[in-house]
Amino acid sequence: MLRLPFGALLAPLALATAPAAWQEPKPANAWYEDKVHLGFKVKAPKDWAFTPGSPLDVNVIGKYAPTNGEGVGLGGDAGVFVNVWLLRFDRREKKEGGAKDIRAWMAKEVDKGQGWHQADDYPKVLKGPGVPAECFVFEGMSTESIRAYAGAHVQNIEAKPIQGYAAVFALQDNLEVALVGVGPGEKKWRSYEKAFEALAKTFEPIPIEGAPRSSSPAGTDPRSLKRARLEAEMARTPGWRMLEIENYFVVSNSTDEEFLAELKERIEALRKVFLVDYPPEKARLVTREKKKEPEATEKEPDKEKPDTFRTVAPVNPLEASRSSVVRVCANEEQYIQYGGSPTAPGYWYAAAEELVLYDDQAGGGRTNTWVVLNHEAFHQYIFYFYGNISPHSWYNEGTGDFYSGYEYEHKRFELTENPWRIRSIQEMLRQGVASTDRKDFGYAPIKELVRWTQPQYYGQNPYGIPGHEVYAQGWSLIYFLRTGAKNKAKDWNPAWGSILDRYLETLATTGDLDKAVDQAFASVDWKKLEESWKNYIL
Numbered sequence: 001m002l003r004l005p006f007g008a009l010l011a012p013l014a015l016a017t018a019p020a021a022w023q024e025p026k027p028a029n030a031w032y033e034d035k036v037h038l039g040f041k042v043k044a045p046k047d048w049a050f051t052p053g054s055p056l057d058v059n060v061i062g063k064y065a066p067t068n069g070e071g072v073g074l075g076g077d078a079g080v081f082v083n084v085w086l087l088r089f090d091r092r093e094k095k096e097g098g099a100k101d102i103r104a105w106m107a108k109e110v111d112k113g114q115g116w117h118q119a120d121d122y123p124k125v126l127k128g129p130g131v132p133a134e135c136f137v138f139e140g141m142s143t144e145s146i147r148a149y150a151g152a153h154v155q156n157i158e159a160k161p162i163q164g165y166a167a168v169f170a171l172q173d174n175l176e177v178a179l180v181g182v183g184p185g186e187k188k189w190r191s192y193e194k195a196f197e198a199l200a201k202t203f204e205p206i207p208i209e210g211a212p213r214s215s216s217p218a219g220t221d222p223r224s225l226k227r228a229r230l231e232a233e234m235a236r237t238p239g240w241r242m243l244e245i246e247n248y249f250v251v252s253n254s255t256d257e258e259f260l261a262e263l264k265e266r267i268e269a270l271r272k273v274f275l276v277d278y279p280p281e282k283a284r285l286v287t288r289e290k291k292k293e294p295e296a297t298e299k300e301p302d303k304e305k306p307d308t309f310r311t312v313a314p315v316n317p318l319e320a321s322r323s324s325v326v327r328v329c330a331n332e333e334q335y336i337q338y339g340g341s342p343t344a345p346g347y348w349y350a351a352a353e354e355l356v357l358y359d360d361q362a363g364g365g366r367t368n369t370w371v372v373l374n375h376e377a378f379h380q381y382i383f384y385f386y387g388n389i390s391p392h393s394w395y396n397e398g399t400g401d402f403y404s405g406y407e408y409e410h411k412r413f414e415l416t417e418n419p420w421r422i423r424s425i426q427e428m429l430r431q432g433v434a435s436t437d438r439k440d441f442g443y444a445p446i447k448e449l450v451r452w453t454q455p456q457y458y459g460q461n462p463y464g465i466p467g468h469e470v471y472a473q474g475w476s477l478i479y480f481l482r483t484g485a486k487n488k489a490k491d492w493n494p495a496w497g498s499i500l501d502r503y504l505e506t507l508a509t510t511g512d513l514d515k516a517v518d519q520a521f522a523s524v525d526w527k528k529l530e531e532s533w534k535n536y537i538l
Contacts, residue, residue, distance in 0.1 A: 023197035025064070025084060025181070034236040035209040038088060040169070040177055043202035044238070045084055051337040052237045052328075055352045059105055061086040061177075062237065065337050072184050074160035078142045080113070082192070083337075084199065085182045091174035093094025102166045102178050106138050113140035113162050113182065116274055123168075126203040131169050135200065137193065138164040139185065165193050167200035179203065184204050191205050222316070225321035247271055247321070251327040254359055258367070259491070261329070266370065266408055267326060267377060273406065280318045322386035326377075329358040346372035348379035355380045358418030363468040370408065371420060375400035388523050392517070393457035395503060396452050398474030402482060405475075417479070422537075424472035429534050434463035441465050446533065447526045449478075450517050480533045489536040491528060497525075516525070 025045035032050065034039040038061075044050065049067045053060030064084040071081040089101050099105035106116040117135040126133040140157035163185040167528060169177045179200045183192030188529045219225075230249055243250040245264050248271075254260055329335040335358035336342060345368060346357030355376045360368040389395070405418040431442035444452075444465060457474070457535045459467040478500070480489065487496050503520035507513065 011073075024183075024192050025082075025199060026195065027199055030189040030238070031202075032062075032086065032238060033206065036232055036235045037208070037252065038171060038175070038177060039206055039208040040171060041204050041206050042086070042179060045400070049082070049242075049337075050238050050239065050335060052233065054232075054339060054349075055354070056097075058095045059087050059089065061088055062077075065333070067331075067333065069413050073186055074142055074162070075158075076160075077157050078160040080162050080182060080184055082181070082183050083288050084179065084196065084272055087178040087180060089176040089178065089437065090270055092172075101176070102136060102168050102303070105178075105180075106140075106164060112160075113164070114143050116140040116164065119163075119318050126167050126197075126200060129167075129169055129203040131171060131203075133167055133169045133200075133203070135197065136166040136168070138166065158345075161190045162411070163193070165196035165200075167197070167203070169203055169205075171205060176205075180288060202227060205236075222320045222323040224405070226325070230325070237250060240416055246324055248324045250326050250328060252330070253334065254328055254330040256330075256359065256361075259359055259361070261374070263326075263328060263369075265411075266373060269408065269411070269413055270374060270377050270406075271381065273403070274378065278385060280385060288511060317385045320396060321381065323353075324380055324384075325354045326373075326380075327354050327356045329356070330364055332358055332360065334358065346376045348376045348383070350379075350383055365417075371404045371418075374406055375404040378403045386504070389511075390509060391507055392450060392502070393452065394477060395500070395523075396472040397457065397471055398478035399500075401471060401475035401480045412453065415483070418475050421472040421475040424469055425537055427536050428465075428469055428473060434465055436462050439464055441469060444470070445526075446530050449473060450521065451514070465475070476537045477533065480536050484532070487536075491532045491535075493525075493528065493532075496524070496529065 025048065027043040027047060028046035028048075030044045031041045032044050047067065048064040050062055050064055052062040052186050063086065065081070071079045073079050087102070087105060089099065089105075091100060099108060103118065106118075116138045117140070119139050122136045123134040126135040140162055142157075142162050143159065160424040161184075162182060164180060164182045166178055168176050170176055179196070181192065181196035181199070183189060183196075226249060227244065230251060234240060234242045234251075240251060240253045243252070243260065243264065246268055248264075248267055249258065250264055252260060273480075302425050316414045320336075327338070329338055329340075332342070332345075335345075335471045338356065340347065340356060340358070343433075345360065346355070348355050355373075356524070357372050357376065360366065379396070401418050401421055404420065405416050406413040425443070428441065431440060434444055435441040441463065442465075444461065444463060449470075452470075456462075457466065457467065457470050459470065461470065465473075481496060481500055485494065499520045503516050505520040507516035510516070
């Protein structure tokens with residue numbers, strides 16, 4: 001269930017170590033407990049880490065997985081990464097998007113397999129728990145590859161049998177909690193089924209005590225409401241905690257106090273940079289202009305165009321922005337378990353209002369973590385002031401990459417060139433302008449780049465330029481337009497200095513992507529702009 005959300009930061013790929021052989025889970029002495037919401041506890045798998053479900057997932061409470069991402073080979077390239085899920089099926093109140101029961105949840109082909117169907121002779125009564133319980137066994141086929149997980153390119157994976165165990169506990173009328181485990185099928189399955197059943201038999205109902213009392217005054221403002229929700233979540237999320245700072249809530253399972261202290265310091269310093277470049281006063285002016293237009297100008301996204309406009313204007317953007325959540329996973333494996341992609345080391349998830357990333361100290365190093373933080377924090381910041389607008393990717397991702405070039409020294413940020421992009425774009429420029437007649441890439445004409453859709457930006461463009469190289473060109477264009485005047489770019493035209501402001505203001509007030517480009521680049525001599533840009537970047 002890996003996703004590449006809009007706003008994700010494409011980075012150069014690195015091969016990971018292939019997962020080793022995995023052993024069946026064993027009940028630990030530690031418990032998963034929910035005294036706040038549902039009222040139950042169950043023993044956790046020994047030495048496994050807990051990852052909470054997405055705030056938007058109606059069913060998933062969370063899941064346990066081995067801390068190093070170990071998987072089970074099924075023969076050939078096929079494999080399965082074994083998890084234990086905790087689910088809720090709460091039919092007391094109608095909620096959109098969730099499965100009503102375990103059969104419906106498995107039928108969605110969620111995570112790790114496809115074609116799930118209930119095995120014969122099930123369900124059966126599960127003896128032991130202090131509440132009515134049934135167990136199910138489901139059969140399906142694998143969708144994953146061990147080598148693909150490690151970074152290798154794999155095609156035509158031969159699917160292999162896998163199976164799932166589910167124990168469903170009836171806590172109240174129309175309220176069930178389920179424990180689900182997935183493992184290899186056929187001969188290996190029986191030992192996994194026994195292991196999942198052993199965990200399920202530790203399930204116990206417990207009294208609901210309610211959320212812990214907050215140390216901060218209660219209120220109805222966005223920050224108070226977000227604090228209360230996160231405190232309730234942390235009370236039932238083992239290994240995770242919430243750290244409150246002036247303008248953010250940092251949610252993490254990292255135990256590295258020095259790292260977390262630096263992250264908190266950096267994110268607050270970043271906000272000061274954003275406040276200068278995107279002041280709330282400018283956003284309020286755009287909002288006032290938009291209110292003059294009829295409501296019909298606000299459109300639903302066009303399914304044919306991923307980069308279409310949609311806005312959700314908060315009542316108080318400045319106050320809402322102070323309730324921002326930064327979720328920091330302790331490592332890459334935890335990040336992937338939460339839903340991140342190995343090819344995108346961080347993302348801004350607008351629907352859940354979360355910036356998600358991980359501590360890459362053990363992989364590419366903390367420098368990578370800070371580059372991702374700078375990029376995604378930009379997406380998070382402007383969301384609250386301009387609504388969930390979707391600019392063209394050259395602006396959206398290019399600006400995120402622009403902020404990735406800021407380096408933090410002596411308690412402040414200083415602008416530098418983006419270390420992930422500068423060498424790529426310089427090589428592209430040396431190759432010359434791209435052509436559909438050849439496949440050695442080069443760069444895209446700027447006149448075309450600024451109208452590319454998100455899929456084209458990610459690599460599905462007429463020239464076949466890969467996404468990471470297009471990202472480099474997008475960064476370079478933003479860098480040129482923001483710094484060219486100050487650094488006296490050769491043949492700089494002062495009119496170019498207002499291109500970015502005109503683009504965003506037109507898009508925010510009209511919602512029209514084409515009009516935004518038309519207004520921003522009106523009367524621009526594309527040949528002169530491109531020549532000045534090339535000289536500046538090289």
